[in-house]
Amino acid sequence: MAEVSVTEQERPDRDRADDAVIATRGLTKRYRGGQLAVDGLDLTVPAGSVFGFLGPNGSGKTTTIRMLMGLIEPTSGSARVLGLPMPRASRAVLPRVGALIEGPALYGFLSGRDNLLRYDAADPTADPRTRRERVAAALDRVGLAAAGGKKAKAYSLGMKQRLGLAAALLQPRRLLVLDEPTNGLDPQGMREIRSLVRELASDGTTVFLSSHLLDEIEQVCTHAAVMAQGRLITQGAVADLAAGARGRLVVTTPDAGEAARVLKEQGAADVVVDGDRVTAEPPERDLAEVNAALVAARVRVRGFGLERASLEDAFVALTGEGFDVAG
Amino acid sequence: MSRADVRGEPVGESEGAAPSAVPEPGTARAPGPLWSLGLLRSELLTTFRRWRTLALLGVLAAVPVLVGIAVKIETSDGSPVGGGGGGGQGPAFISQVSNNGLFLVFTALAATLPFFLPMAIGVVAGDAIAGESSAGTLRYLLVAPAGRSRLLLTKYATVIAFCLAATLVVVVSALAVGALLFPVGDLITISGTRITYAEGLGRALLIALVVAASLVGIAALGLFVSTLTGSGIAAMATTVGLLITVQILDQIPQLDALQPYFFSHYWLSFADVMREPVYWDDLVKNLGLQALYAAVFGSAAWARFTTKDITA
Structure with missing residues (x-):
């Protein structure tokens, strides 16, 4: 299926590659066992978008995110984040990227606040003089201000998820990469996170959101890409994708x-x-x-x-299979 | 450095892509030159706030107490300990403890160096990378981005700091117990000369440093093992297993051609500091061997860690 390029239509004066916050060309990862996790991915995430990254479990979403974040070396192909090649330019790119990858990971024996202090200390561009205020602000933003002093191992899954989000918000970011950010949250928490995502996006932060919840993507995302079995099936504006499947x-x-x-x-x-x-x-x-x-x-x-056709209809039409089938 | 120079330019270049109204978030403040120290401080705080670390230090602090009490009970009837011989591998410090509490320092170090101390180092070093990996925190440190080389160096520096802390815990505990249970004063070196208590304390400090330095090799080995696996427990077990294996092989006479290359072979040479004059040969060999281990396994750990796919 052809890529639906909205950016070109909306801003014909701009070169699309320049406009992309994430741009991959032929990005491929083959694991040592020979398993092809990501196969020739050409992904373009326009600046300012809330980009939904969809796909069944095992479709290569997380491997893609890890390559984008410089955690995994691609077998072939290239990835540019914020216009710079990854993983080579990690030191320049990553301070401007907040990430929640495959759920939060915390030091259980440290308090929520100390966890954030530690992650902030690992960022070379973070100013130690403003560290405490920024940590307090991030805790406040995700609704953990009162629980900041509690040991992280006493946190519920939802609270851990919030703390992971807070870590991604320690600094103002150009790009937020959120892998299943509403996992483990109750409906109220989900709504809060979605409104937080919208709020961040309205500040101009590009949000790259992977999710298996189609209605979540439909609610918050302006653009989406669908992956299955390591390949990109389609990408484009959510409205266009849903329109592709007729009501x-x-x-x-x-x-x-x-x-x-x-x-x-x-x-x-x-x-x-x-x-x-x-x-x-x-x-x-x-x-x-x-x-x-x-x-x-x-x-x-x-x-x-x-x-009206939902994104789910579009997905089924594209993949010819139910959403929860592992690839 | 080139990387820092490159930074300013691409930020400006990609600025056009940002929505115009945004006050350009993350126009990254150049990292201060002391940033690595901030990371080290965070690493030290994190390591020394773990219950496991504190438990290990607690065990090490208990060893001099046990030895001291045992010697006190043994000598309460006035008889010397162990017939004054101490023939086997350990230096004959224990027989002197009842005469001078300071000897408890040397005795405690000789008792803990073959196993307790390196085991504690093996646990901390083995956990350094693999523990973060199995907890998943490694990926967040790396996307922060801590930088792989810098994180590894910070981890190694922290393990070395722990070597020093662990040794000092033994020394301080032994000094306190020794002063409490036994007389203190001038002491007699292995060579039979008499030195003042102050000089004896100086020697004890020097020995502590030598012992801490003796652990640098296994620290590097543990760190390397730690980069190989995603399981903290597996890395700790492997490192401690290697320690035990080497300690056993070091006892097998047929392997005497290899033994000078075992990291533990010259460990007990610290006793030579108590000779008058200090007998440096084995001490220097020991330090050289530790430096060699640190270089070889440090490089191996670096090569492994900087190219590894972080999938946990």
Whole structure:
């Protein structure tokens, strides 16, 4: 499937490669066992986007993120983050990138605050004079201000996740890489994290968000890429991706059989009857006429409407498989 | 350095890509020259706040107490300890303890150096990288970014600091117990000459430094093992296992051609500091051997760690 480039349409004056916060070319990782984890990835994350990175477990998302962060050396291909080659320019790139990779990792015997102090001390660009204030601000931002003095091993999974996020927010960042940031959070926590992501994005931070929750991607992301079995299947604006899969016409009626006949007559394809629900691929003509035809055929219509295609439909259409199937 | 020079330019170059309204976050402050010390300080704090570290130091502090009490009980009827011989490998310090508490320092070091001290070092060194790896904290340190070479150097410096701390814990505990249970005063060296208590204290300090330096080799070995595995426990067990193996091989007479290359071979040469004049040959051999181990296994650890895929 062709890449859907929104950036070119929106800002034709800009070279796309310059505009990209993350740009990979033919990025490939083959592990020592011979297993191909990532295969020729050409990923472009436009600046200022909230970029959803989707794919079933084992599809190579985390390996990609690790290569982007300089933790894993690619077998071939190149990756540029903030315009600089990785992993060569790690020292220049990574201080401007906040990352949550495969869940939080903490020193259980240290308090939440001391964990952040330690991570901040590992950043060469972090000013030790402002360290305490920045740590306090980060704790406050993720709602851990009151629990900052507690030992991290006493934290719940959700609190650990928040602390991991706080570590990514110790400094102002150009790019945030968040791998499953709402994992382990309760619905309220999920909402908070999503609004935090939106807030950060509105400040101009590019957010690269990997998730297996499609509705999460749909809610917060402007762009998305889908991976399966190490390959990039598609990338582009979320609206375009969802539009790629067409919505379905749904008619609710006690006269389902008759309705199905009329719909076929009206040119609808793939008509499926399920109890009092009839769904079909909408015909090309005006749907008002389709409805009129149903009524004219004395079909008692309870409901008539178009069900918008979700990203999940798009995903299934693209991969031909359910989302949770491991690659 | 070239890396620091490169920094300013690309930031400016990519600035065009940033949304214009943003007050350019992370226009990275150039790291201060002392930044590595900040990382070292954090590393030291983290290491010495672990319960495991404190427990190891506690065990080491207990050894002189046990030895002191044992000697006190043994000599309470006025008889000398062990018939004054001490024939085997250990220096004959123990027989002197009841005469002078300062000898408890040497006795305690001789008792802990073959196993307790290096085991403690092996645990801390083996855990250094592998422990962070198995906890997952390694990836966050590296994306902070601590820098692989710098992190490794910081880890090694911390393990060396722990060598020194562990030795000093034994020395201080032995000094205190020795002064409490036994008379102190002028003492007689192995060569039979008499030195003042103050000079004896100086020698004790020198011995502590020599003993700490003797552990530099196994520290480097442990760090190397630590870069090989993602499991802290496996790294600790391997390092301590290697220690025991080498200690056993060092006792097998048929291997005497190899034994001068075992990191533990000259460990007990610290006793030569108590000769008058100090007999330097074995001491120098020991320090040279430790430097060799540090260089070889330090380089191996560096080569491994800087090219390793961090998948944990």
